[in-house]
Amino acid sequence: MIKKLIGAVALLLACTSTFAAEGGFPLDKAPYRVNDMSSLQNGAKLFVNYCLNCHSASSMRYNKLKDIGLTDQQIKESLLFTGEKVGDMMNVAMTPKDAKQWFGTTPPDLSVIARAKSVNAGPSGSDYIYTYLRTFYRDTSRATGWNNLVFPAVGMPHALWERQGPRELTTVAMHEVEGAEGAPKTWERVTTVYDAQGFSTVKAEPVANYHGHATFDAKFKAATPAQVATYDNDIADLTAFMSWMAEPVQTFRVRLGVGVMLFLLLFFLVTWRLNASYWKHVR
Template sequence: MKKLLGLLILMLACTGVQAAEGGYHLEKAPARLNDLPALQNGAKLFVNYCLNCHAASAMRYNRLKDIGLTDEQIKDNLLFSDGKVGDMMTVAMNAKEAKEWFGAAPPDLSVIARAKSVNAGPSGADYLYTYLRTFYRDDTRPTGWNNLVFPSVGMPHVLWERQGPRELTTVAMHRGEGEHGWERVTTTYDVNGAATVKHEPVADYHGHETMETRFTAKDPARVQAYDNDVADLVAFMSWMAEPVQQHRVRLGVWVLIFLAFFTVITWRLNAVYWKDVK
């Protein structure tokens, strides 16, 4: 009973987080769960950039054989210590040290793609895909970074070198100081995180409060390559959250085909059985 109550509280807490972070439109993540090279690239990115602080303690290294890697490839390219291929994907940092250094322990990412999913709404992959692509420099934050999906996030942009420098421009329409006045507020964050704010009064505006955002990349080709890497990383994290999901889907299709076939046979048997009954 206590475990069930704890699970219910955790689900409600996750729902609250989704509501708190749900103000930004989530983009659709590319579907790459069946793309083994993409999953392998995602595994490489995860180990190199995420596994330094975040653990994936529900996943073993040798499970990566399901995405086409051999034990030798895992040991040579994804294990950077004297660990074994059968070990869990953990980090050396413990929770006490993490809280002391960062203020809170970085969450375990084993099932983060499922935890960020919303019933009948955006998937966890959409959340992660958008989140990892909406970091921007903000010199008012302790880490020097902020995020549109998760405002005031405590995590820095660890992949910033792959994405390259960008500027962010936000245009907000909201009520000014006057009783019925509206103003347009344009805020630009340069590549170093310094913000420039411009206020413009808007007459005869009858809409509602809005917010538009626009990124300007200094190296578009670099950003395009980064977006492709993020799609691979998110695909791997989605696969890691439920490694058997593709097998489950294929099995479900065969079960439905069997039930449809069995229904036809049952219907015909029923007709034969009752044909002489008046």
């Protein structure tokens, strides 16, 4: 019974880890840079320049960025562009009414998005953000001209596409096809290629004697791999900043936890020796 329970829990954790995204696309592990000040500062710059145009971070003040090593003067010169003050919240100028009219919905606040996208015993919100921002592709069938593997049919365009550069996407999906009335189901492999402009070509072919399960694979081909590598590094910094922003005290919490554990260990050793000294004559 215990073995079955352990097996069920392991299967649940594996499924949660693999299919944490809206579309079931597996998430990449985000590099951990929350304790790297230079990464957080670069992430803050990217966030203000690319994300804060449509999304707000209404739980964060600009002056809180001093915790990642920025001075008031640096914040004023590099991150404030429309007359905000250092003590202001990181709000967007666009009103909800305008957002509804332009995009059909109000873009979500990103203050705690890294925590909101975390899955218990599964991928973290950082993994979600890191993968999501690296899996946009051109798709002319969408109103925005963009689509996303992690969030299919997303309404958000790829705001950082110029930094990433043009890419081609090839997807291969294996799925079952309903047969004629009374006939068994058959398997089909569908290969879809999205070129750098977003135009797609689809090739479907039947697969005989297939005894596996439904699969989906995706592969990007970049025009300039070096540019994509630089972009991935920037996204790692942006992800780190958004993770820090969701919980600015997380590094202090970890240090405090380590300190408490060391104190308890020391206290245990002292108590153990006192106990031995107290009872040694009784024995």
